[in-house]
Amino acid sequence: VVYAGVGAVREKENRLFDKSELTAFNEAVLPHLDAAYNLARWLSRNDHDAEDVVQEASLRAFRYWKGFSGRDCRSWFLAIVRNTYYSWLRKQSVQPELTEGGELGDVDGGAPSPEAVLLQNADREMLRSALEELRVEFREAIVLRELEGLSYKEIADISGVPIGTVMSRLARARKHLQIYLTNASTGNPL
């Protein structure tokens, strides 16, 4: 009797959402599939892995859906995608590229315009490699800010860090990108 009771409860918990809840999940989460894929793709730098991560994250989101009462569904879903990526990474026991490329000296604020011009000439491939070579937490901040257009607050919520950290990650990430692109455009080896 006890087992049957537990089973019945579990059966009830596992039961599908009713139609309106399904529709709500559907309408709230699926529109953010592109954003989810973009984030997963830039984090993993690989099509196939990105799809796996998004698929797994969608399942998690579906499971947590009933507990989600916030208003910002995109940030909620992106946070799940991000966490899924990191736990997926641990499972693969591949270390994220934490190769600290050394502290970068400050770029002197001297002749500005030539550099700005060089930046403008950076082609798409160059830009892609520059972004791919960033440390993962910098890449994450840039993708969420520049490609998804999220606010510092939203990025802080997704990455689980204070807004000040988001600010300094973005500043450092941009400094790295500028140096990479400037060097690449002038043909200097890094």
Added chain:
Amino acid sequence: MNCDDARKLLNPYVDGEMDSAGSLSVESHIQQCASCLSELERLRALSSVIENGALRFNAPSHLKRNVLAAIRAANPGAKSSWFGWRWAGALASAVLIFVLAWTAATQRARSSEDAQLVNDILASHVRSLMANHITDVSSSDSHTVKPWFGGKLDFSPPAKDLTEQGFRLIGGRLDYLDNRPVAALVYQRSQHFINFFVWPLKGNAASSESQLSRQGYNVIHWTQSGMTYWLVSELNPSELNECARLLRE
């Protein structure tokens, strides 16, 4: 403000994350400091390179199908086959309703003489960006912008400050549309400029609402209390809708 302070604030400044007081203090420092100004230019150049770099990946079309299938497989109650159809049906109706609503909204704008007006509005928006003459009065303070229009127009346009909501008022400008002088309020959201055109409805004009995209620009139009409003930007539709909602409040 010294250079060290300014450097720390340049990133949030470029990202539109600062309040108007902070923005003003950065701006006044930059006017006197060539080195910080060039750093700001570099940051802006980088942002525009990234923005124009088409770096965003879109989910492949099979991913949505796989996601739906995975969700179905993970839920024991989902075995019955009608479930998938129901979901697909709900999605299809949602898409259909959206398409119908969008078409209706677009056609309404196209069908009337609004078409010419929309072209004029877009042209005005583009011109304001190209000619580097987006504002006649530059201020993030609505108490500066609103009185500036006084005496230049036969009506008083709203100049809501939406900085806290992420749409920074950067100023206003006189423009000429629909055969009359109109007010253009200018807002900024990260790198994107939003032109908000306002003028009184003609006496016999019916109220209307529409939304459309053209040449990569999004346009939202509505009428309210005898005034007509047009919001134009290259900003994405959802954020522009948010801006419209705030302006209508």
